[in-house]
Amino acid sequence: MLSRRSWLIIALLALVVFIAWPGRLLYINYLTQAEAARIAAITPADVASTIPERLNIERLMADVTWLADAEREGRLQGSNGGIAARNYIAQRFHELGLEPAGTEGYFHPFTTSVTDNAANVVGIVPGTRPNLRTLVLTAHYDHLGVRDGDIYHGADDNASGVAAILEIARFLQQYPNQHPIMIIALDSEERGIQGSRALFSTGFLAPETIAFNLNLDMLSRDTEQLLYAVGTYHRPWLTPLVRRVQLESGAKLLMAHDRPRRKAGNTPDWTTASDHVAFHEQNIPFLYLGVADHNDYHRPTDTADRVDIEFFRATSETALSFVLLIDQVLAEKARD
Ligand SMILES: [Zn+2]
Structure with missing residues (x-):
């Protein structure tokens, strides 16, 4: 039998939980609203009136259309469509004159829980200061099949992200950067x-040789013309760089979706949402650019004809602006 005192303590604890639980829900609700207010406050009043025209929208759309064609059958990792997409990207790397930088030419094959025929596609744009650490530009090419x-x-x-890294690589080949820039089309993002x-678990990349990762995943449509810049919470020194890029961006850049629940309540934290997390896990600074989920997200209707062409051009240019800026800023700080 419990003593009278024990019953009293149990009752008291129950009371504390009874009072604290709704309080906690209210607190999380408060944090969620505070984060929404924070994001609303940083919404730029307007986008840049003129944006640079360095990238070619016809080429961007040609790559999106080819990759998203029904014949690719949704580019599931290890499938015929996935392998066709991988070969196409390697062929595009070759046409662009990228140096092969995989373990088998452009390819970095690996096995997953789903297939033993997965491969990333890897090329390099050499830098004018080859001893600087590498900048890595990533976009996954696989999808749901x-x-x-x-x-x-x-x-x-x-x-969209793959087309953007291809067209950015073409620009970089013409206007040399200081860091070596590794261009990687990644396989097997959709399943974990x-x-x-x-890249890291196979020993292919050594984390200490990499200065930065820019990851592009979903660039081509948003009804509000918003493009999220994710990662400034983890690396506050990126904030002024994103602000500078906004000055010539045709998209509204929002720094969000990278704060933990204790700061942002139920606002989703995208730190673990795409391939940048693999770099983050190795303590490599990253920035992720991508749009919010839309009605066709992870549905059969995510087709090339639904791309917002002007917005896609703007987001691709924004990604290039960031690449040029991070190359310059990190090169100023680095010694060869
Ligand atoms: Zn994705």
């Missing part, structure tokens, strides 16, 4: 972010 007879085309997710993690 075919489910119940429906093809998941994956135009925005993430043919395995392609980017394989």
